[in-house]
Amino acid sequence: MSDTVLSVSNLSISFKNNSDSKTVLINSNFKIKRGTTLSLVGESGSGKSITSLALVSLLPLNASIVGSINFNGEELIGLSEIELQKIRGNKISFIFQEPMTSLNPLHTIEKQIGESLSFHQNLSGIEKTQKVIELLEKVKIPNAHTRLKDYPHQLSGGQKQRVMIAIALANKPDLLIADEPTTSLDVTIEKEIIDLLMEIKSTEKMSILFITHNLRIVKQISDYVCVMQNGKIIEQGSTQEIFESPKSNYTKKLLNSSPKGFRKNNSERISRILNVENLKVWFPIKRGFLRRTKGFIKAVDQISFDLMEEETLGIVGESGSGKTSLALAILKLINSEGSITFQNQNLQNLKSRNLLTFRKNAQIIFQDPYGSLSPKMNIEAIVGEGLDVHEKISKSKRKEMILQILNEVGLVEDMITRYPHEFSGGQRQRIAIARALILKPKLLILDEPTSALDVSVQSQVINLLKIIQNKYSLSYIFISHDIALIKSMCDKIIIMKDGIIVESGETKNLFSKPKKNYTKELIVSSNLK
Amino acid sequence: MFDSYLSKRRFQNFKSNKRAYWSLIIFCSLFFISLFSEIIANERPLLVKFQNNYYFPFINFYSEETFGGDFKTEAIYKDKEVQCLIISDGNSECWDYPKKVINEIESYPENSNKSWIIWAPIPYSYNTINDLERAAPSPPDQKHWLGTDDTSRDVLARILYGFRLSVFFAIVVTLISSIIGIAAGAIQGFFGGWIDLIFQRLIEVWGATPSLYIIIIVAAILQMNFWLLVLLLSLFSWTALVGVVRAEFLRARNFEYVRAARALGVSNFVIMYRHILPNAMVATITMLPFIITGSIGSLAALDFIGYGLPSSYPSLGELTLQAKNNLQAPWLGFSAFITFALMLSLLVFIFEGIRDAFDPRKIFK
Numbered sequence: 001m002s003d004t005v006l007s008v009s010n011l012s013i014s015f016k017n018n019s020d021s022k023t024v025l026i027n028s029n030f031k032i033k034r035g036t037t038l039s040l041v042g043e044s045g046s047g048k049s050i051t052s053l054a055l056v057s058l059l060p061l062n063a064s065i066v067g068s069i070n071f072n073g074e075e076l077i078g079l080s081e082i083e084l085q086k087i088r089g090n091k092i093s094f095i096f097q098e099p100m101t102s103l104n105p106l107h108t109i110e111k112q113i114g115e116s117l118s119f120h121q122n123l124s125g126i127e128k129t130q131k132v133i134e135l136l137e138k139v140k141i142p143n144a145h146t147r148l149k150d151y152p153h154q155l156s157g158g159q160k161q162r163v164m165i166a167i168a169l170a171n172k173p174d175l176l177i178a179d180e181p182t183t184s185l186d187v188t189i190e191k192e193i194i195d196l197l198m199e200i201k202s203t204e205k206m207s208i209l210f211i212t213h214n215l216r217i218v219k220q221i222s223d224y225v226c227v228m229q230n231g232k233i234i235e236q237g238s239t240q241e242i243f244e245s246p247k248s249n250y251t252k253k254l255l256n257s258s259p260k261g262f263r264k265n266n267s268e269r270i271s272r273i274l275n276v277e278n279l280k281v282w283f284p285i286k287r288g289f290l291r292r293t294k295g296f297i298k299a300v301d302q303i304s305f306d307l308m309e310e311e312t313l314g315i316v317g318e319s320g321s322g323k324t325s326l327a328l329a330i331l332k333l334i335n336s337e338g339s340i341t342f343q344n345q346n347l348q349n350l351k352s353r354n355l356l357t358f359r360k361n362a363q364i365i366f367q368d369p370y371g372s373l374s375p376k377m378n379i380e381a382i383v384g385e386g387l388d389v390h391e392k393i394s395k396s397k398r399k400e401m402i403l404q405i406l407n408e409v410g411l412v413e414d415m416i417t418r419y420p421h422e423f424s425g426g427q428r429q430r431i432a433i434a435r436a437l438i439l440k441p442k443l444l445i446l447d448e449p450t451s452a453l454d455v456s457v458q459s460q461v462i463n464l465l466k467i468i469q470n471k472y473s474l475s476y477i478f479i480s481h482d483i484a485l486i487k488s489m490c491d492k493i494i495i496m497k498d499g500i501i502v503e504s505g506e507t508k509n510l511f512s513k514p515k516k517n518y519t520k521e522l523i524v525s526s527n528l529k
Numbered sequence: 530m531f532d533s534y535l536s537k538r539r540f541q542n543f544k545s546n547k548r549a550y551w552s553l554i555i556f557c558s559l560f561f562i563s564l565f566s567e568i569i570a571n572e573r574p575l576l577v578k579f580q581n582n583y584y585f586p587f588i589n590f591y592s593e594e595t596f597g598g599d600f601k602t603e604a605i606y607k608d609k610e611v612q613c614l615i616i617s618d619g620n621s622e623c624w625d626y627p628k629k630v631i632n633e634i635e636s637y638p639e640n641s642n643k644s645w646i647i648w649a650p651i652p653y654s655y656n657t658i659n660d661l662e663r664a665a666p667s668p669p670d671q672k673h674w675l676g677t678d679d680t681s682r683d684v685l686a687r688i689l690y691g692f693r694l695s696v697f698f699a700i701v702v703t704l705i706s707s708i709i710g711i712a713a714g715a716i717q718g719f720f721g722g723w724i725d726l727i728f729q730r731l732i733e734v735w736g737a738t739p740s741l742y743i744i745i746i747v748a749a750i751l752q753m754n755f756w757l758l759v760l761l762l763s764l765f766s767w768t769a770l771v772g773v774v775r776a777e778f779l780r781a782r783n784f785e786y787v788r789a790a791r792a793l794g795v796s797n798f799v800i801m802y803r804h805i806l807p808n809a810m811v812a813t814i815t816m817l818p819f820i821i822t823g824s825i826g827s828l829a830a831l832d833f834i835g836y837g838l839p840s841s842y843p844s845l846g847e848l849t850l851q852a853k854n855n856l857q858a859p860w861l862g863f864s865a866f867i868t869f870a871l872m873l874s875l876l877v878f879i880f881e882g883i884r885d886a887f888d889p890r891k892i893f894k
Contacts, residue, residue: 331792359794372785376807386793435789 011067042228043454093168099160110148158189186318191525279338314490322499363436367448369428426457542886549882563693570651570686653683655843690843710770718778740765777809818880
């Protein structure tokens with residue numbers, strides 16, 4: 001057997017849609033050696049996933065593939081469906097991004113792992129069960145033999161991804177294609193999965209094609225890297241070469257776009273803008289015929305903090321830790337208990353009618369720029385909406401203010417009549433910022449404002465946020481799970497888990513002397529130390 | 530909303546569906562023509578020139594005296610005597626020998642005093658009772674292109690008026706029930722909780738009410754007319770839209786752009802109207818065809834069983850009933866069947882096109 005598992009040469013893919021055809025991959029060449037990991041890096045739409053799907057002909061029918069894909073000396077392009085099925089899930093197997101939807105919710109995990117075994121290896125009965133247990137142990141699921149009859153919903157996100165890996169490993173593949181396997185997982189779990197993949201790679205002597213946009217993981221896991229942009233491989237080489245001496249500008253830009261350092265502390269901040277005391281957001285669990293409250297889900301429990309003017313407070317936590325509930329509660333968008341004092345006014349006693357001043361002064365930017373803009377309204381209507389509520393001004397003045405704010409966030413004037421779907425993710429997030437900023441608020445809550453954006457766009461949006469903070473003396477509450485980002489943005493940090501504060505304090509202190517194990521774990525798993 | 534790129538693309542999509550596009554053109558032309566039924570099918574002349582004056586009998590009332598007759602009642606233009614009076618400028622011989630006078634004028638046009646009558650292309654209205662030389666219903670002939678029904682009324686005229694009535698009825702019912710349905714669905718979906726719970730139960734009870742019996746009972750108490758029937762059918766068809774609109778609002782009220790609007794301090798009503806409703810319209814439009822064809826069907830069915838509009842109305846359902854009662858006169862059945870088939874097929878094609886045009890995933894050539 002040769003040393004090269006997979007060699008792709010001159011691969012081009014285009015999609016035909018009726019009359020026009022769109023090329024999504026142009027003349028790509030790469031090789032994967034036995035027992036090594038190749039990472040495909042690039043932003044969304046750069047052709048990473050298309051490449052991986054093309055390897056085993058899983059593309060939609062209107063795709064045309066030109067070039068050569070050589071796997072273990074066998075040409076894969078042009079193979080019949082039956083021959084391909086012998087390779088898929090057997091010699092080449094897949095792990096996808098979303099473990100929640102990759103598993104069938106109606107079958108037990110034993111059945112789902114066993115399916116591949118009986119299909120490719122003709123195993124059955126006790127032999128099959130034995131093998132399934134063996135696989136589950138290999139992916140480190142505790143008490144594997146008791147979990148066989150579990151359904152996917154009984155597993156956590158990380159465990160589901162482990163089961164996916166077990167299915168992928170079932171037939172000892174030569175090549176494992178992992179398509180953003182950790183993107184939807186929390187950082188601590190992400191680290192466990194990456195460690196598991198690395199360990200399996202060395203014990204099983206298989207090759208991995210790893211697809212991701214996360215450079216931190218690439219550095220950790222891969223031997224070779226291909227950087228992709230707009231359907232082209234623009235640079236490839238060993239991980240060390242790429243990270244230490246990148247040649248193309250794009251790669252340099254990607255490498256530089258990850259946030260670094262701390263926020264510069266300007267001066268002592270004395271005037272307090274927001275005070276939260278013992279804030280609670282409890283969702284009742286109602287059971288039984290009379291729907292009596294049997295207990296509570298404590299999304300936010302006993303949270304207290306102060307926010308000074310011009311200060312940035314970071315809130316870090318994994319999914320489900322109550323970050324977003326906290327943000328919504330502060331803005332009085334959901335009901336809560338405890339006191340919220342904004343500019344010396346207690347918000348909890350106010351009727352919704354009297355909240356208008358507060359609404360003008362406190363704004364929020366949401367995570368998903370695709371969901372936070374109404375698709376049926378044009379940019380002028382979206383950005384000007386706040387003015388309609390709060391300011392009584394003439395039409396020309398209104399338009400003038402809208403144009404000015406668009407300028408400020410880096411959008412041009414003629415965009416004003418366009419609709420959200422005509423914009424990229426980064427532009428949409430700018431529109432959302434403009435909508436919040438036009439009211440000249442004092443407090444801006446940023447709920448994961450960049451996690452849906454590509455890395456290079458992410459850094460642009462972050463820079464914009466820093467500029468407007470200085471210009472308008474804004475206070476930020478910055479919610480994120482990206483610790484590096486929080487570290488570079490925030491003065492103070494609150495670390496949340498299961499609705500309570502695990503640890504809080506000045507950013508520098510927290511990173512240099514973390515007190516709690518959870519904090520240490522978070523810092524370690526995001527590779528900041 | 531209509532100047533957006535999306536609407537343009539939708540219209541392009543609709544146009545590229547040839548069947549739907551042509552159905553729309555044909556249906557609109559038919560409906561447009563039927564709006565002028567009074568000009569096309571009327572027992573009164575459209576224009577009369579009498580003693581150098583012009584008269585418009587199809588809109589205005591003229592007594593027989595106007596044309597030199599004896600009665601103060603409206604001139605019966607179908608009568609040979611009246612026709613004779615008009616074209617002879619009031620010759621009194623018309624009382625005794627109308628045919629002779631008419632023949633004279635027609636054979637020597639140069640002698641006549643140039644009075645004339647212009648008739649509608651179909652010189653019968655939907656309720657004109659014609660003198661036939663044979664027993665009604667009479668088969669199609671030169672005078673009655675689709676024959677006559679069992680009270681000797683012209684079938685073509687009745688279909689023309691009946692088509693207009695059906696479509697108009699369906700549009701009014703759909704409009705009323707959409708307004709009520711969308712408002713109810715919007716309020717339930719947006720506020721949720723107890724409001725939603727109570728309204729849903731009320732709608733369940735309302736939906737379980739046997740609407741046919743209510744219509745029969747009301748028909749027994751009150752004199753049925755067009756608007757009463759519109760009201761009764763609207764009362765029971767608005768619930769169809771509540772489900773989809775409610776679902777859309779329930780889904781959309783937690784969208785981030787709705788939250789963002791809340792954070793801006795926008796009032797509930799504006800959020801519902803400006804942010805959520807436009808997005809709920811797609812679901813509404815997919816439901817509309819069912820309501821429209823449903824109301825046409827209900828009207829026909831009620832007329833067929835005799836609890837719909839009184840028989841003086843030009844009803845297609847009543848024509849179907851006559852067809853059933855007069856199997857020896859197949860032209861009644863065929864006319865009714867072809868009218869319904871054409872009308873409903875055109876509507877179904879049009880709405881199929883509209884629905885596809887709103888579907889973002891559908892690819893058009």
